[in-house]
Amino acid sequence: MSEKKVIVVAVAGNPNVGKSTLFTILTGEIAHVANWPGTTVERKEGFREYRGKKIRFVDLPGTYSISATSPEEIVAREYIVSGEPDVVLVLVDSTAPERTLNLAIQVLELTPRVVVALTKADSAHSLGIHIHVNKLEEKLGVPVVLVSALEGTGLRELLDAVVDVAEGKKGRKKPLKVNYSWLEPHIAEVESLLSKYNALPEYDRRWAAVKLLEGDLRLEEILEQRGFEKLIEEIRRLRTAITRSTGKDIGEHVITSRFNLVDSIAREVVVRVKTSAVSEESLLEKLLIHPVYGPPLGLLVLLLAFTAAFALNTGFPLNILLDFMGFSEAAEVVEEYSLSGLIDTVFNYLSDILRQIMVRAKLPDWLVSLVVDGIVPGVGSVLSFFPLIVVIYIALSIIEDSGIGPRIAVSVNRFFNYFGLSGKAIYPLIIGLGCNVPAVMASRASIEEEERRQIIFSAPIIPCQARLLVILAFTTAYFTSPLHQAFAIVSIYIIAIFLTLLTSLLMRALRFKKKEPPELILEIPPIHKPSLKVVWWLTWDYSKHFLRKAGTIIVALSVATWWLLSYSPSGLASSVEESFGAIIGKTLAPLLALYGIYGENAWKTAFALLQGFVAKEALVETIAVMYGGTLSTREALLALGLTPLQAYSLLVFMTLYVPCLATLAAIFFESRSLRTTIFATIYMVALATVVSLTVYYTGLLLQTLVS
Amino acid sequence: MISLESLPPGTRARILGVAGGYGLSRRLMEMGFTPGTIVEVVNSGPGPLLVRVRGVVIALGRGVARKIIVQPIG
Numbered sequence A: 001m002s003e004k005k006v007i008v009v010a011v012a013g014n015p016n017v018g019k020s021t022l023f024t025i026l027t028g029e030i031a032h033v034a035n036w037p038g039t040t041v042e043r044k045e046g047f048r049e050y051r052g053k054k055i056r057f058v059d060l061p062g063t064y065s066i067s068a069t070s071p072e073e074i075v076a077r078e079y080i081v082s083g084e085p086d087v088v089l090v091l092v093d094s095t096a097p098e099r100t101l102n103l104a105i106q107v108l109e110l111t112p113r114v115v116v117a118l119t120k121a122d123s124a125h126s127l128g129i130h131i132h133v134n135k136l137e138e139k140l141g142v143p144v145v146l147v148s149a150l151e152g153t154g155l156r157e158l159l160d161a162v163v164d165v166a167e168g169k170k171g172r173k174k175p176l177k178v179n180y181s182w183l184e185p186h187i188a189e190v191e192s193l194l195s196k197y198n199a200l201p202e203y204d205r206r207w208a209a210v211k212l213l214e215g216d217l218r219l220e221e222i223l224e225q226r227g228f229e230k231l232i233e234e235i236r237r238l239r240t241a242i243t244r245s246t247g248k249d250i251g252e253h254v255i256t257s258r259f260n261l262v263d264s265i266a267r268e269v270v271v272r273v274k275t276s277a278v279s280e281e282s283l284l285e286k287l288l289i290h291p292v293y294g295p296p297l298g299l300l301v302l303l304l305a306f307t308a309a310f311a312l313n314t315g316f317p318l319n320i321l322l323d324f325m326g327f328s329e330a331a332e333v334v335e336e337y338s339l340s341g342l343i344d345t346v347f348n349y350l351s352d353i354l355r356q357i358m359v360r361a362k363l364p365d366w367l368v369s370l371v372v373d374g375i376v377p378g379v380g381s382v383l384s385f386f387p388l389i390v391v392i393y394i395a396l397s398i399i400e401d402s403g404i405g406p407r408i409a410v411s412v413n414r415f416f417n418y419f420g421l422s423g424k425a426i427y428p429l430i431i432g433l434g435c436n437v438p439a440v441m442a443s444r445a446s447i448e449e450e451e452r453r454q455i456i457f458s459a460p461i462i463p464c465q466a467r468l469l470v471i472l473a474f475t476t477a478y479f480t481s482p483l484h485q486a487f488a489i490v491s492i493y494i495i496a497i498f499l500t501l502l503t504s505l506l507m508r509a510l511r512f513k514k515k516e517p518p519e520l521i522l523e524i525p526p527i528h529k530p531s532l533k534v535v536w537w538l539t540w541d542y543s544k545h546f547l548r549k550a551g552t553i554i555v556a557l558s559v560a561t562w563w564l565l566s567y568s569p570s571g572l573a574s575s576v577e578e579s580f581g582a583i584i585g586k587t588l589a590p591l592l593a594l595y596g597i598y599g600e601n602a603w604k605t606a607f608a609l610l611q612g613f614v615a616k617e618a619l620v621e622t623i624a625v626m627y628g629g630t631l632s633t634r635e636a637l638l639a640l641g642l643t644p645l646q647a648y649s650l651l652v653f654m655t656l657y658v659p660c661l662a663t664l665a666a667i668f669f670e671s672r673s674l675r676t677t678i679f680a681t682i683y684m685v686a687l688a689t690v691v692s693l694t695v696y697y698t699g700l701l702l703q704t705l706v707s
Numbered sequence B: 001m002i003s004l005e006s007l008p009p010g011t012r013a014r015i016l017g018v019a020g021g022y023g024l025s026r027r028l029m030e031m032g033f034t035p036g037t038i039v040e041v042v043n044s045g046p047g048p049l050l051v052r053v054r055g056v057v058i059a060l061g062r063g064v065a066r067k068i069i070v071q072p073i074g
Helices: A019-027 A071-080 A097-110 A121-126 A133-140 A155-166 A181-197 A205-214 A217-225 A229-246 A250-269 A283-288 A294-314 A318-324 A328-336 A339-360 A365-402 A404-411 A413-417 A423-434 A436-445 A449-461 A465-478 A482-511 A532-566 A580-595 A599-614 A617-626 A633-639 A644-656 A661-671 A674-706 B022-030
Strands: A007-013 A032-035 A042-050 A053-059 A087-093 A114-119 A129-131 A144-146 A270-272 A521-523 B012-018 B038-044 B049-053 B056-060 B068-073
Touching: A007 A019, A007 A071, A007 A097, A007 A155, A019 A042, A019 A053, A019 A114, A019 A155, A019 A532, A032 A532, A042 A155, A053 A155, A071 A097, A087 A097, A087 A155, A097 A114, A097 A205, A097 A250, A114 A121, A114 A133, A114 A155, A121 A129, A133 A144, A133 A250, A144 A155, A181 A205, A181 A229, A181 A250, A205 A217, A205 A229, A205 A250, A217 A229, A229 A250, A250 A270, A250 B022, A283 A294, A283 A404, A294 A365, A294 A404, A294 A423, A318 A328, A328 A339, A339 A365, A365 A404, A365 A423, A365 A436, A365 A532, A404 A413, A404 A423, A404 A521, A404 B056, A413 A423, A423 A436, A423 A449, A423 A482, A436 A449, A436 A661, A449 A482, A449 A661, A449 A674, A465 A482, A465 A617, A465 A633, A465 A644, A482 A644, A482 A674, A532 A580, A532 A599, A580 A599, A580 A644, A580 A674, A599 A617, A599 A644, A617 A633, A644 A674, A661 A674, B012 B022, B038 B068
Parallel strands: A007 A053, A007 A087, A087 A114, A114 A144
Antiparallel strands: A032 A042, A042 A053, A129 A270, A521 B056, B012 B038, B012 B068, B038 B049, B049 B056
16 A cells, blocks of 8 residues: 555444544544435544544444444445445444444444444443453454543554554454354355345445345345346345244344344453442432423423523523613623624624725725625624524533433423424424524434424424514514513414424324324433533534535525615615515515505515515514614614504514524425425415414404403 | 333343334344343333343333333343
8 A cells, every 4th residue: 555545444333432522532623524425414524644644534423233224324334335444443332342342243244444442441440341452352353442532542552553454464354254053054045146146246245145134125225226136036035935934033133143242252351340330320310310300300401501502692581681670781781792792793893894995995886785785794694693503502512412411302202202203302492492503403313204304394483592582672662561571472482382393293193194203212321521622522513514504505695685685677776665675575565464564564564574584683674774774673663553463463473484594594404305495485484374364363353352 | 921111110121022113123123122131121200211231221212112022030
């Protein structure tokens, strides 16, 4: 091998094995995030220079096996046989070797170029678990290295082993053979069939033979694509014959045989010494999964974490609370010095300066306007989202890394089952209260495809912080008593959250025709103090993802909106009222007659709602601008001349119809389907119309009954 | 023959088999729920069951737990 060649290392491991931690330690940072081709499974890459060689690490999805039961497992094994990786690094949890060795054995059956990393060496030690590394090396025939990512031990040895295996200096020459006892003659039979047809040359023949006997759907699919229908027929016939003559399930036999090997290895290499740390569950652990105290405690932890995150970001609910207690000046200070407040100030300032410079440089009007009114605010709105997202992810990463997260999911599972979801859905829904974009992205945590799509579809109905700002502006303008204000705000949240859950349930029952809620199978790692390093990595990783994906789209759409608002059919518009946007607003205005809103106020409202389609926080601002910008926000809103009932109905509409274009972009990226995205949009607009009109006419009816 | 779901907390049992569909039983077995393996019920309330298998605690929805056939021991 030449000195220049890059060594490619695929990193495989079970979930919760410490893979992302080790991956980040090895590579310093994640250099590249993308999806695996044709899937929504995330692919991360990072680089490392070692002994003068460049090593490229490719993170495989965390899986328990490389059978073909999920897209993740297919991605993992097809990458291993693609010929691209020189080495597969398999992570085995030293605190649970009897379970996690299973994946290592499976990978070893597929390829001999393996290095095994025993992770969490530090915790294993304190639990009194000792593993004879040399003996395990002997058993597996490949290098085994004990590492502790957090203490940084074993990393050099690991990299040495990787380079050695890549260069062929260490390791096996052939894949590992597991003894499948009575199945062996049949394996030989399929092997000779495979060699006769010369099918599946990229796979180890024995491995492919075993998988085909198990009934691996993905391999059959590949054979079918390559035109080996006759071979498939022969294998199926053989499979039925075996099942009939033995009365046994081949898959069960294969998995059991493999675990028998795991057990026999573990018996020889693992020693458990009783220590005091072995391990009474802590009070917190017991309480979190308690049937009565668990759910409220879990919700409390989540709400506290996210309230703190929101307060840091927008000042809410601290500002309202201060205002309510009569400290309105303090409330303003909190708002102004919140993260998004600060970013807003900076970008307004930047806009002004840029405008002055560009006007002085005598640049054409349209260019000045494009930069100052289009691009800068666009970038600004991405960046004002950014702290919210970072802060939400910090909270989420702490909950996740500490092991509290899965316990909360368990405790609320029963409640979510009523709505066709599992307890894991709590995360996207809670995140959605902050911002719908990461909420849609968090749908990835679901193992069931149907549940994933239910979340992608229903999470955008949850009122996010931007919508909260609109709700607050309208309720304070149109309702004078604090009691009425509070009632309006809370009732809108209740309506929206109920509709979110209802949407999910309807989708499961009607679209997917499933009566049962998704099955919950969730590993519960021990609770431990979260590591700041890991929390920061997770946060940065997620946030960067948002900046790249949503960021580009938001900026592009801001420019498009700028164009709609600045141009009229006859070129650059002299005022907003002549723009394309206003024309669309006027076309839609008659619809507002349904809410009893007519004339000038109707098109202005329609236009503002149109703006809210792009981003909800733009809605209030637009109304202020249309009334000349001299009135305060409150006065501008009152200038619309709505009745409280009309204002409330419009708020209901505003909350339910499409959150913002960035969320639509997220729906598109997660579903990978334009049809789903369009259908979701239509659904939300229809839902908003029906519900808000119901509210309006019920209100009217009640008013006439009372008076 | 009884299901894992019906066991009270603290019970240990030997797995006899998994009676789910192809995907589900496969996933459970690859997580370590293979016939012959010992499981321990850590916690069981009205919600999901917490069981320890091969040194790892796993939460199973009751529907899933019902599909794991066991024989109590000890």
